[in-house]
Amino acid sequence: MNNLYFYVGIIGNIISVMMFLSPAKTFLRIVKKGSTEEFESLPYICTLLNSSLWTYYGITKPDSYLVATVNGFGVVVEIVYISMFLIYAPPRTRAKTAKIAGIVDVLVFAMAVFVTQFAMEGEMRINVIGFMGAALNVVMYASPLSAMRLVWTTKSVEYMPFLLSFFFFLNGGVWSLYAFLVQDWFLGVPNGSGFVLGFAQLALYSIYRKSNVTSDGLDSGSQHRHLLSPSTSDHTHPV
Helix, strand or coil: HHHHHHHHHHHHHHHHHHHCCCCCHHHHHHHHHHHCCCCCCHHHHHHHHHHHHHHHHHHHCCHHHHHHHHHHHHHHHHHHHHHHHHCCCHHHHHHHHHHHHHHHHHHHHHHHHHHHHHHHHHHHHHHHHHHHHHHHHHHHHHHHHHHHHHHHHHHCCCCCCCHHHHHHHHHHHHHHHHHHHHHHHHHHHHHHHHHHHHHHHHHHHHHHCCCCCCCCHHHHHHHCCCHHHCCCCCCCCCC
């Protein structure tokens, strides 16, 4: 059983890494154009907080190094993305992004660490960290509902790329299995939600797959539907 959960965790890590790296092509476009255009940075800021919380959870809870490693990687990637956004965004957007990132990724995370380290101990500390991470994960996993609504109303999968939906489904499923094997429901609940939503996305895709699709890659929808232009933000969204 120990070997099984280890191998499942390794597969989950690989899939999560692919999802973390999925917006890379979009950022190459930003670098080439020297502008973030009308793209949004808030989803990346939220993902950085999410990855930070899960890294902290993985470090705090015994034998959860697989959770810590992949989310530690996610922290590094998200910092790079946000840094690039700060470099290429217009001055007003840059200032706004820096302010929000400072509040969410520095202040909120620092407060979470401070409170759990000095006001709690043992299982209580682990449970509170896990609850915060799970709650944020559920919110992030719920965002594809807007993309699904658009597909349903327009009968088009243009803003719901197949590969992203597939890996969304696969990531949720693998980490749900891992959570079941290690009996960690803080991992299981949000990833189980992601698995169900990913399945629903694939079902919609199978129904409307003959529609005209402009892109089919992971990067076109961005990580968890990240980096969306305001004009399309109502269209689409490891451990």
